[in-house]
Amino acid sequence: MRLLNASGCLDALTAPEVARQLDGFVTKTITPLPREGNAPPRIAETAHGMLNAIGLANPGRERFLAETLPRLRELGVPLWVSVGGFCAADYAETCAALADLEAIELNLSCPNVDEAADSAAEIVAACRRETGLPLYAKLSAAHPDVAEVARAVASAGADGLSLINTLRGMALHPHTLQPVLARGQGGLSGPSLKPVALATVHACYAATKLPIVGMGGVVTGQDVVEFAACGARDVALGTVLFWDPDAPARVRVELAPLDAAEVFAAAHRSSHVHA
């Protein structure tokens, strides 16, 4: 059971102490060209979560490879690079340029940019041809049949799944009734996502038996165990890192008496994740 960060929820270069608490650091999504991201305001708090519309702000592939990645390697934390794009070739070209990583996560589900023109399976297949690194497909729980998408990306060569991304939502200013976010809509994250995430992990594990990084509302060691019980082999911390930079160490302490790996093994043997 590895503890990771959810992509976009930590900058390991500004907070190396936090990254070093993790079993792997997942970068913000890298796109072929630099992206400044969406106009502010980009975040809004909601009753039991938050919305973000950052918009894949990143330095672009060239600067990431030349400047960011070498500095990340110096941290000594296993690295996962999150790859994004707007067509299969965007993803595949970035995958071809990456080497010596723990894994690549394909961001197939950012709610804050226009969707890629190609299907998730087409993108995974194109990346598979370009890299031998472990490929994790990050899917959206908003798809009407996410287990079917999971089966398709498994057939296309994905080694694992990252579940789930944020879900599109909206918050209004209480007096003006205008959207708080400049983009209007954003991705909902935080504790309100957990039931959706558990159901998605459960369904996709039953459908594929692929290794899954479970995420969405994880705050405590108990949450990690519940994700394991639904079929997640690893777990990522997202929004909790915003208010508690010590969350990885705290969750590990809370997990110590719970043995999430054993819970996963028991879930794997039991019938409920085979439903």
Add this chain to the structure above:
Amino acid sequence: MPRREPRSVTGVEQVGAYTLLRVDRGGIDPGAPGQFFMLEAPGRLLPRALSLCLAPAGELAFLLEAVGPGTEALCALRPGDRIHVFGPLGKGFRLDVERPLLVGGGIGMAPLPYLAESLPGAPVVLGFRSDRHAEAAALLPQAHVVVEPTLVTELIEPGHDVLACGPEPMLLAVGDLCPGAQLAWEAPMACGYGACYGCAVEIDGELKRLCVEGPVLAAA
């Protein structure tokens, strides 16, 4: 990176239209004037970013205005309540100035009492939207105070090194009047330590994280 620690509330005082929240300092470094802390807002998901107002012995004090559910929760705290405090964060004011003038607007006066301790004798001008709000000037007895419709920018005399905090229109006006002024900005922040990319503002023509580059920035 600073530590995030649970601290006890030691006092909650009304200062005009604002609230001065005091917490037990413990081992937390008060940091430089203009730096900020993330304060847990009970019942809310995200903490709130507040600059340090005063650093009395053994305490950290924050001046806040209840403008939404988070600041309302913080203003409703009572002595003995415990909240997590994370900081100091960001980059504060540079203190190597020859002729400092402190300029504050409304709740933007918050970092100035602590700043004034580091710049003894520096003149202070404050602007408020009502007499009740202006009662907070009691925290800076040396200040020259105006109330709308008079604007604080009318009190800025040339030849000063301006250090300012206030609403965005005031900061833009101060920046126009005083190129090179040090301006403390505000932006919605989820984390305060560079993780969320929520507080992006335009700096040197690019969107950058205010919590990392600021909150105090030099006027262009």
